[in-house]
Amino acid sequence: MAKLEVGYLLPTRDQSVLDEHDLRRLVVQARRAEELGLDSVWAGDSPVTRPRADPLLLLAAVAQATERVTLGTAVLLPALRHPILLAHQLATLDRLSDGRLIAGMGGGFPNPATRAQFTSIGLDFARRTGRLAESIDVMRKLWSGEAVSWRGEHFAFEDVRIAPPPSRPGGPPIWLAGSGAPALRRVAALADGWLPYPPEWTTYAEERQLIEQASAARPVTPALYATLCLDPDPEKARRRLRTSVERYYNTPLDTIARIQALFAGTALQAADWLTSYAAAGARHLVIRLATDDHDTGLEEFADQVLPLLREERHR
8 A cells, every 4th residue: 555645634514613813723734744754744625504714715724834744624515506616726826825725526415404505695506517527528628727718507608818837737636526436437527535424444446446447548646535523432433523523414324334434543544444445446545534623633643643644654
């Protein structure tokens, strides 16, 4: 597993639900994650359903505070935005970070709260995946630096050119979330990477193989979004996970556990659990920590779990 990388999700949502809004603290955490040896730092997106700091503005600040770590969105909802404006923002952020950006994207999970978010912005939730796919095509053309004219199902414009262009030719890599046949087809057709959160590593292995078969002409980086709650007492960890997840999503833990990769237990158990996904093909882990103290949680993860994953990397 020589190519396994490990990243940290900044707790933008966790901070918001506690009515704490010191964004400088998040930038400090990003810098600390880099110092502790993590490979990437990520920020989530949901302006209405699960309010939090804007991920692109926050990552612009992180880009200036860090030098090495990859910066990513986990995940951005392009269907909420016009692709000209989003392409401009992402190109600017890619240049600010000297080409360290990964644009993690998704369509939006089908539940009433997410539907309400689209409705509040005046968009048809049922058309979100079409807008997502078309937005990706539009943005990649705009990232060429050339003037672009477009007439599609969702967007139409003439002779538009954005500046500055991204740091990298073709723009930042796009990773798509999602599981199930339609999502996997989108990943294979459109994405540079795959960032799902299946609750079982066996499901992950099966779906990764389907993507590989469908995208044989080009590589797609397999990643994983996973939530961890660490404690020497596994039962205490499970209670803390329930509190954190239900506060984060405003949904019962049992419902989230059926669709998301969640773990509660000791550091050794967590490393073993993550290693099962790595053995199934995951090459980049994006870790969300379920904790009330994210400063301490980051230190504990880096001290207790990260070394065990590094050991697996070199086997």
